[in-house]
Amino acid sequence: MIAETLVVERGVSAGDAWVTIEPANVxxxxxxxxxDGFRLLVFLTCVxxxxxxxxxxxxxxxxxxxxxxxxxxxxxxxxxxxxGDPPRIDSVHDIFPPANWEERETYDLFGVVFNGHxxxxxxxxPDDWVGHPLRRDYPVGGEVVEFSxxxxxxxxxxxxx
Amino acid sequence: xxxxxxxxxxxxxxxQGAFGGxxxxxxFGPHHPSTHGVLRLIVDLDGEQVRSVKPVxxxxxxxxxxxxxxxxxxxxxxxxxxxxxxxxxINNLAYALxxxxxxxxxxxxxxxxxxxxxxxxxxxSSHLVWMGTSGLELGAMxxxxxxxxxxxxxxDMNEEISGFRMHTSYIRPxxxxxxxxxxxxxxxxxxxxxxxxxxxxxxxxxxxxxxxxSRTIGIGRLSPxxxxxxxxxxxxxxxxxxxxxxxxSMPYSGYENYDFEVAVSDDCDCYGRxxxxxxxxxxxxxxxxxxxxxxxxGPVNVDDRKMLPPPREELETSMEAxxxxxxxxxEGYSVPPGDxxxxxxxxxxxxxxxxxxxxxxxxxxxxxRSASFVxxxxxxxxxxxxxxxxxxxxxxxxxxxxxxxxx
Numbered sequence: 001m002i003a004e005t006l007v008v009e010r011g012v013s014a015g016d017a018w019v020t021i022e023p024a025n026v027x028x029x030x031x032x033x034x035x036d037g038f039r040l041l042v043f044l045t046c047v048x049x050x051x052x053x054x055x056x057x058x059x060x061x062x063x064x065x066x067x068x069x070x071x072x073x074x075x076x077x078x079x080x081x082x083x084g085d086p087p088r089i090d091s092v093h094d095i096f097p098p099a100n101w102e103e104r105e106t107y108d109l110f111g112v113v114f115n116g117h118x119x120x121x122x123x124x125x126p127d128d129w130v131g132h133p134l135r136r137d138y139p140v141g142g143e144v145v146e147f148s149x150x151x152x153x154x155x156x157x158x159x160x161x
Numbered sequence: 162x163x164x165x166x167x168x169x170x171x172x173x174x175x176x177q178g179a180f181g182g183x184x185x186x187x188x189f190g191p192h193h194p195s196t197h198g199v200l201r202l203i204v205d206l207d208g209e210q211v212r213s214v215k216p217v218x219x220x221x222x223x224x225x226x227x228x229x230x231x232x233x234x235x236x237x238x239x240x241x242x243x244x245x246x247x248x249x250x251i252n253n254l255a256y257a258l259x260x261x262x263x264x265x266x267x268x269x270x271x272x273x274x275x276x277x278x279x280x281x282x283x284x285x286s287s288h289l290v291w292m293g294t295s296g297l298e299l300g301a302m303x304x305x306x307x308x309x310x311x312x313x314x315x316x317d318m319n320e321e322i323s324g325f326r327m328h329t330s331y332i333r334p335x336x337x338x339x340x341x342x343x344x345x346x347x348x349x350x351x352x353x354x355x356x357x358x359x360x361x362x363x364x365x366x367x368x369x370x371x372x373x374x375s376r377t378i379g380i381g382r383l384s385p386x387x388x389x390x391x392x393x394x395x396x397x398x399x400x401x402x403x404x405x406x407x408x409x410s411m412p413y414s415g416y417e418n419y420d421f422e423v424a425v426s427d428d429c430d431c432y433g434r435x436x437x438x439x440x441x442x443x444x445x446x447x448x449x450x451x452x453x454x455x456x457x458x459g460p461v462n463v464d465d466r467k468m469l470p471p472p473r474e475e476l477e478t479s480m481e482a483x484x485x486x487x488x489x490x491x492e493g494y495s496v497p498p499g500d501x502x503x504x505x506x507x508x509x510x511x512x513x514x515x516x517x518x519x520x521x522x523x524x525x526x527x528x529x530r531s532a533s534f535v536x537x538x539x540x541x542x543x544x545x546x547x548x549x550x551x552x553x554x555x556x557x558x559x560x561x562x563x564x565x566x567x568x
Contacts, residue, residue, distance in 0.1 A: 014263050014501040040392055042504070043530035047517050054498040054519040064515070066502055066530075070389075073411055077502070098392035098535050105534075109226075124219040124567055133227055140231055 006032075018077035023063070026080050027090050030065065034095055038067035038076060041096035044103065046110040050136040059083040061112060065092070082112070091117040109134035178207035187549070191220050195298045195553045198563025200537075202552070209548045214541040221567040229527040233493035234260060234334060237524065241514075242328035244529055245565035247287040250279040251507040253332035255514040256527070258413060259503040260334035263496050263518055266465065270457040272336040273415040278349065278452050279322070279331055280414075280505070281445040285356070286315040287508030288438045288445075292363060295435075295557035299376045301367060311359050314352060321345045335469045336462030346453065353450045360442055367435070377431035381543040381555035384429060391539040394532050395510025396441070397559065400434035402427040407506040414505075419448050431558040468494050493522040502530075509533055509560055529568055533561035 006029045009020040021029045043066050049057040059081035067076045082089050091114035093100040103114040104123040111132035114120055122129060131138055176184040184207055191201035199220035205212040225244050229237045241256045242249040254276055261268065268276075289308040296304025316326040322345045323329040323338055331338045367373045383393065388401040398405050406423040408416040424440030426433035462469050470489050471482035498520040504513035510532030517526040536559055543555050 013499045014265070016501055039389065042392075042502070042511070043513060043515065043528065045515060045526075045528040047500075047526045049525075052519045052525060054521075064500075066515070070405060070410075075502070077500075096392070097390055098538055101534065101538055122219075124222040126219070133224060136230075138227075140227065 013077075016075065016077055018079060020079045020081070023080040023082045023089050026063075026065075026078075027092060027095065029078065030067075030092050030095050033067055033076065033078070037069040037071060038074070040068040040070055041092075041098055041102075042066040042068050042075070044092075044099050044106065046106045046112055046134075048110065048134065048136045057081065059087075061087045061110065063089055063106075063112065086111050086113045088113045088115055090115050091120075093117060108132070111135065178212075180208045180210075182208055184212065189552070191217075196556060196563075197294065197561065200556070200561070200563055200566075202540075204549065204552070206549055209550075211544050211547055211549055211552060214544045214552070216537055216540060218537070218563070218566050221563045223564075223568070225568045226527055226529065229524055231523070233522050234496055234524065235489075235493060237527065238330050238333050239328075241529075242330055243564065244568045245507060245509070245512065245531065245533070245562050246327070247290055247562050248283045248507045248509075248512075249328050249330070250276075250283045250332050251505055251512055252529075253330060254280060254414065255503055255505045255512050255529075256516070257332050257334045258505065259501050259514040259516040260496060262503055263499055263501045263516060264334075264468070265497075266335065266463050266468070268336045268463055269460050270415070271340075271459045272461045274452050274456050275337050275341060275461060276332050276414050277416065277419070278341075278449060279329070279337075281448045281452070282315050282318060282349075284508045285442055285445050286312045288442050289315075291438065291508070291557075291560045292367075292435075295554075295560075296367065296373075298553050298557055300372050301370065304363070304366060307359070307363060307366070311356065314348075318345060318348050318352070321348060335465065336460075340461045349449065349453055353446055353453065356446045357443065360439065360446070364439060368439070374432065376551075376554050377435060377558070378428070379430055379432075380547060380551045381431045381558060382429050383539060383543050387539070387542055391542065392535045393510070393539050394535065395506065395508070395560075396424075396434050396437045397510060397536050397539065399423065399425050400437045400558075401429045402433075407504055407511060411504070413503070419451050421448050431554050434558040434560075495520060495522045496524075504530065507532060509562065509565065510536060531565040531568060533563075533565040534568075537561050537566055 006021050006025050007019050008022060011018055045064050047062040049060055049062060061082050063080045065078040091103055093103060103117055106112050107120050108122040108124050109132055178184045184205055187204045187206055189202040189204050190196045191199040201217040203215040225240055228240050238253055241252040245252050289312040293305040293308030319329050320326045322341050323331040383401050385401045385403050388398045402425060404423045404425045409423050421444045424437045426436045466485040470486050475482040476486060496518040498518055500517040502513060502515045504511050512532055513530030515528040516524055519525040540559060544552050
């Protein structure tokens with residue numbers, strides 16, 4: 001099992017077991033869990049706790065790693081709370097290869113920087129996009145829709161038409 | 162130097178390949194018809210051999226996870242329909258199970274059986290689309306006609322049970338939309354009798370077809386170790402000889418009560434994945450038959466007025482029912498704070514839903530773990546050192562749905 005020295009808190013949420021770790025220890029914690037049989041990273045994502053008053057949160061961004069042991073069918077959720085602008089955490093793509101794209105996705109949508117990632121570029125949004133859409137302070141409907149009646153040149157037919 | 166043809170751009174890199182020629186970088190897609198949507202690949206070619214594949218995705222990104230945060234719990238179902246657009250009821254099921262787990266409710270047995278019926282029908286229709294389009298790409302053109310014939314029957318059943326042919330929104334937190342009609346059961350009964358014959362028909366067309374076999378056997382090998390390390394799921398991991406099926410391994414919605422086998426193939430190639438899907442279709446018909454024969458009676462929704470609207474008749478006689486109705490459709494219900502992950506087996510693999518609630522009437526965060534997104538990362542491993550024409554077969558049998566990849 002994961003060394004008790006790495007665990008900050010542990011608990012069960014609606015039947016799912018979880019542990020919280022210090023963000024600095026993410027690589028060693030996930031590596032030791034992998035050695036213990038949690039060989040599959042089911043998913044990796046981030047939750048933005050901006051103005052969530054239902055509980056007190058150690059930091060604004062929560063990184064979530066869901067691990068599974070395919071032999072015993074156990075699942076464990078590992079959480080790490082990070083703050084900062086941009087928030088930073090170590091990449092785990094060398095421990096779990098599927099994390100490569102999921103870290104890119106999390107970077108793209110939340111702006112979390114994964115130290116040591118080989119190709120940390122946008123994956124879902126266009127390369128020149130400004131902002132990180134899944135942050136809670138990113139406005140919904142912020143994109144301007146262009147209509148042709150607002151553009152004189154678009155209404156003028158080409159000369160040979 | 163670069164030349165452009167329909168959807169393909171070719172650039173000479175100037176690097177020397179192993180066969181005396183130069184390495185070519187070919188841009189493949191995103192509007193290439195064989196990419197099942199809008200997948201773009203940047204392929205390095207040495208002669209005709211693939212030296213590297215770099216998928217570029219995001220062309221179908223619709224911000225589904227962001228939309229979920231702006232919708233109330235019961236409204237979110239409509240959005241879940243649309244990420245993996247070939248298996249809407251299975252997406253609904255993952256979301257509904259997650260919300261129910263967080264609220265601590267369990268749906269009645271009849272609703273569970275109806276959910277299983279819809280899931281299996283969807284699995285069949287998803288595999289039929291896969292087989293039709295993959296056959297079309299690899300030279301078996303008639304497959305598309307045969308497969309879409311049966312798929313249409315399934316869409317007719319969707320229409321009968323929910324009013325919609327594709328995006329059914331039939332499975333909802335707390336149960337299902339409504340009980341199925343007698344006509345639906347007649348259609349389903351008919352279907353379970355005719356479908357095995359149709360599957361034989363597909364097998365006659367493909368299983369021993371020399372063109373199909375030479376295009377798929379030994380192509381796109383994915384060893385069991387690689388499949389595990391890369392996190393592949395669904396027919397991708399079962400086609401590599403690992404019997405991992407969430408319906409058996411971690412049963413949900415009463416799947417433990419049905420008698421079916423997990424389809425596995427040790428071939429580890431495109432042909433193996435084809436065999437897995439054929440077997441899975443046969444098993445799906447078996448499950449449908451059992452579900453229909455043992456369908457329990459009773460309600461199809463949880464009896465909770467705080468979660469689901471009261472029946473129409475009650476609204477005319479009970480003030481309390483009117484209040485509940487008003488509250489549900491103006492504010493919705495709230496879910497206790499917490500987070501939960503639920504995974505179900507879709508036609509493509511593990512389709513999961515991670516839900517975080519902050520105790521309000523809208524989700525704080527909904528994340529979809531999509532099988533296509535993870536499986537697509539195995540593409541380079543499968544395609545390396547194959548001919549460029551085999552890339553079509555490999556993309557085909559990976560069966561990624563681009564709406565599911567990009568969400």
